[in-house]
Amino acid sequence: QQAPSASTLTLGAAKAAALLERQLTLAKTRAHSTALQTLGSSRFHAVADSVAVLASEVPLSGADTELKRLAADAEARLTEAVTALHDTGHAYNAEADTP
Incomplete structure (x- = not known):
């Protein structure tokens, strides 16, 4: 060859x-x-709303509060919210968003 x-x-x-x-x-x-x-999914917007709420709860002055404890609480709540989301394996699943 x-x-x-x-x-x-x-x-x-x-x-x-x-x-x-x-x-x-x-x-x-x-x-x-x-x-x-x-x-564009409602699940993403739910997480974004939770993050916005958590950010609004952070105190502006840390003199009277323990920022590390508050940050850990916020992280735990955010982790819980993200864990609660359905993992569909698809970008968007309308059936997973219905109650």
Whole structure:
């Protein structure tokens, strides 16, 4: 058998690169769409609302309070809120949001 020529290898490499580029572009597009859908879900908004409430509860002066204890409490509440979210494996699942 004869070894492939340099031009054949170059052409094959170019085709492979183009195929990989198309696959990468498709994967990026899908990931972008999934991220946008997730950001628009009611579950994301619930977490964002919880974070906003937790941030508003932080005292402005730490002289009279233990900030570390308050921060630990806030972290525990946020962790509990995130854990309570359904892990559907999909970007958005309307059925999971219904009570």
